[in-house]
Amino acid sequence: MIKVLNIVGARPNFMKIAPIYAEMKRRDSEFNPLIVHTGQHYDEKMSDAFFRDLGMPKPDVHLGIGSASHAVQTAKIMLEFEPVVLSEKPDWVLVVGDVNSTVACTIVCSKLGIKVAHVEAGLRSRDRTMPEEINRILTDSISDLLLTPSPDGNENLRREGIPDEKVELVGNVMIDSLFRNLENVQDNTVCEDLNLSDKDYAVLTLHRPSNVDEKETLGKMLDALISISEKLPIVFPGHPRTVGKIKEFGFSEKIIKSNIKLIDPLGYLSFLKLMSGAKLVLTDSGGLQEETTALGIPCLTLRENTERPITIELGTNILVGTNPEKIKQTAFEVLDDESFTENKKVPPLWDGKTAKRICDAILKR
Numbered sequence: 423m424i425k426v427l428n429i430v431g432a433r434p435n436f437m438k439i440a441p442i443y444a445e446m447k448r449r450d451s452e453f454n455p456l457i458v459h460t461g462q463h464y465d466e467k468m469s470d471a472f473f474r475d476l477g478m479p480k481p482d483v484h485l486g487i488g489s490a491s492h493a494v495q496t497a498k499i500m501l502e503f504e505p506v507v508l509s510e511k512p513d514w515v516l517v518v519g520d521v522n523s524t525v526a527c528t529i530v531c532s533k534l535g536i537k538v539a540h541v542e543a544g545l546r547s548r549d550r551t552m553p554e555e556i557n558r559i560l561t562d563s564i565s566d567l568l569l570t571p572s573p574d575g576n577e578n579l580r581r582e583g584i585p586d587e588k589v590e591l592v593g594n595v596m597i598d599s600l601f602r603n604l605e606n607v608q609d610n611t612v613c614e615d616l617n618l619s620d621k622d623y624a625v626l627t628l629h630r631p632s633n634v635d636e637k638e639t640l641g642k643m644l645d646a647l648i649s650i651s652e653k654l655p656i657v658f659p660g661h662p663r664t665v666g667k668i669k670e671f672g673f674s675e676k677i678i679k680s681n682i683k684l685i686d687p688l689g690y691l692s693f694l695k696l697m698s699g700a701k702l703v704l705t706d707s708g709g710l711q712e713e714t715t716a717l718g719i720p721c722l723t724l725r726e727n728t729e730r731p732i733t734i735e736l737g738t739n740i741l742v743g744t745n746p747e748k749i750k751q752t753a754f755e756v757l758d759d760e761s762f763t764e765n766k767k768v769p770p771l772w773d774g775k776t777a778k779r780i781c782d783a784i785l786k787r
C-alpha cells in the first residue's frame with residue numbers, strides 16, 4: 423500500500439487533485455491517499471466552495487498559511503509542512519501546477535528524501551518575471567516523477583537535461599474534472615440568475631500581477647474590455663487581488679457604468695456552467711486556456727506568452743497580448759468569424775482518464 427500526501431494550496435489546484443484523490447480512493451488496496459491543504463487560498467469562495475463542488479472530503483491536514491509576500495508564504499509553508507512529512511512518513515508526495523505551495527512542499531520533500539510526483543510538469547512560458555515560471559523550473563528540477571500534460575512538456579524537460587525515465591506523458595488531469603462535472607451542471611442556475619442567454623455573453627478572468635497591479639496597465643485593459651462589452655456583454659468573476667486593485671485605483675465607477683458585470687468569484691460548478699455557455703472567454707489564467715480548448719470555446723489570452731502552447735497549436739486559444747487595440751481588434755475578428763472553431767482539436771490524452779494514468783505511473787515506480 424502506497425501512502426500519498428496530495429498537496430493543494432490555491433484555487434487552480436483543487437480541480438487537479440480531486441480526480442487523482444478519487445482514483446486513489448477507488449484503488450484502496452493499492453493507495454492510502456491523504457489531502458494536505460496549505461491554506462494559500464483561504465476564502466470560502468476561493469477554497470471551501472471548491473471542496474464541496476468537487477466532492478472532496480475536508481483536508482486531513484490544514485496548514486493555515488494565508489497570504490503573504492512570496493518569500494514569507496513559501497517559507498511558512500515549508501516550516502509547517504516539514505513536521506507533517508516527518509510524522510506521516512508518506513511514500514510519495516504529489517504536487518500539482520505551479521503555485522507557491524507546489525515548490526515549497528517539493529523542496530521540503532527533496533531534502534527529507536521523500537519522493538515527489540509533479541503533475542503538470544514541463545510547462546514553460548520562458549518568462550522568468552512570472553513567479554509561476556520560477557516555481558515550475560524549481561519543482562521540475564528536483565521532483566522524482568514528472569507527469570506531463572502534453573508532448574511540449576516532455577520536450578522542455580529533455581532540453582533541461584532531465585532523464586527520460588523520470589518523465590511520463592499522462593495527459594491533462596484538469597480535463598478529467600471538467601468532463602466528469604459537465605453532466606452535473608445542467609441544472610445549475612447561474613446563467614438564469616445573471617439573466618444570460620446561451621452564447622450571448624463573454625466571460626472574463628484577470629488576476630496576473632503583471633496585468634492588475636499597475637494602475638495604467640489595468641486601466642487601459644479595462645477600457646479595451648469595456649469597448650468589447652458594448653458588442654457582447656461580459657461577465658467578470660473577480661479574483662480578490664483584482665477587485666482590491668480596481669477599488670484602490672478608483673475604477674469601480676467605470677465598470678458599474680459599462681456592460682461588464684463584475685461578480686464574486688464563483689464555485690467550480692457555477693463557473694463551469696457559465697464558461698460552457700459563453701461565446702468568448704478572455705483571460706490571463708493558465709487553466710482557462712485549457713478548459714476552453716477542451717470545450718471548443720474561443721479564448722483570448724491576455725498575456726504576452728503562454729506555458730500552454732498546445733492550446734494555440736491545436737485548440738481554440740489565441741495569445742493576444744496586452745495591447746488594448748490588439749485585444750479589441752482580435753475580439754471583434756473572432757466574434758465575426760463563424761468558422762473559428764472549425765478544425766480545432768482537443769489534444770491527445772485530454773480524455774478524462776489522466777488520473778488513472780497518474781496512479782499507474784506512481785505504482786510502476
Ligand code: UD1
Binds near residue numbers: 465469490554662663
Ligand atoms: C495564485 C497563484 C497563481 C494562480 C492563482 C489562482 C502563486 C505564485 N500564484 O495567485 O499561480 O493562478 O493563485 O487564483 O502561487 N486572496 C484573498 N483570498 C484568498 C486568496 C487570496 O483575498 O482566498 C488575496 C490576498 O489578499 C492576496 C491576493 O489575493 O494578496 C493574491 O493571492 P496569492 O495567493 O498571493 O496569489 P494569487 O494571485 O491568488
